[in-house]
């Protein structure tokens with residue numbers, strides 16, 4: 001036994017290295033502001049918030065879904081931003097460069113875990129990214145549905161910061177939200193329209 | 201049809217009021233600092249972090265557990281702090297007053313949801329608080345296991361702020377962490393001991 005009484009626990013050691021590295025997601029800033037507009041949201045609290053959206057709104061998904069799988073996906077979906085940063089949806093981004101950076105980040109971060117677990121969690125993240133299964137489509141839609149709700153609460157938020165108009169919003173967001181959650185898009189659309197009308 | 205095209209969706213309306221109220225958890229500050237010590241952690245990002253702990257460390261629970269139920273519990277466990285605030289574990293608190301405030305908060309917050317869903321989610325929170333089922337015991341242990349790991353990363357964190365010694369830490373934390381996760385306590389204890397030895 002080593003003098004400090006630490007047993008050999010390589011599996012748990014690796015898991016803890018991963019979990020403490022994950023803490024850095026709390027320092028990744030997003031373009032969206034929290035409800036009162038007082039500061040930018042970070043990607044860790046955003047992940048919590050949309051996991052809660054999944055828990056509460058799962059019944060509104062377009063297809064039959066496993067809500068717990070959606071929640072797992074949303075807990076993991078932004079981890080790659082620890083290395084790759086958050087790409088603002090209304091900003092100008094090089095999609096191929098973002099994807100390459102995120103793949104490298106996934107390799108590094110999930111690679112910290114025991115191999116079997118790293119592969120299993122990375123598979124959940126890849127499923128989210130591929131946006132094909134009912135769970136991934138709903139998760140992706142929630143990821144796009146939450147920020148406009150925060151913008152409405154904050155009186156403009158990232159729409160104001162990026163000079164976004166209703167046309168731009170609808171063109172960019174309608175397909176993304178409606179794909180996995182048409183009912184949520186139908187609910188959101190008139191509220192956003194009312195905001196932009198009042199702001200004119 | 202009303203002029204703004206909003207259909208009558210009382211169930212979804214209520215769920216969205218709840219989810220936007222939940223955003224306020226991002227403004228509840230905890231006694232623990234994030235990994236680099238740069239700022240205090242908030243209860244929303246803390247909830248994300250320990251849900252991720254559950255996802256990764258579920259295999260180390262003392263009893264057979266439903267990891268997804270633990271995750272649901274942890275997503276919800278701190279919501280009452282929106283009204284009741286976070287009671288620092290090393291601070292002087294009136295436990296009965298805290299519990300009364302948290303029960304009132306649960307009544308108000310879960311009461312925003314459709315009645316069936318509010319009752320179901322409140323039951324998960326009550327299960328966590330009761331700390332009796334295997335899932336609740338593991339969830340409670342994770343809630344106590346994460347902060348000392350952040351303190352170790354931050355070089356003292358809330359231990360320094362509250363003048364906590366190794367004896368106080370062991371007396372307060374050992375039973376709480378070991379109850380649902382003795383293996384995690386066994387892993388943590390020598391690391392904390394090494395920190396306090398080096399700090400002497």
Ligand SMILES: [Ca+2]
Pocket residue numbers: 278286287
């Ligand atoms: Ca707490």
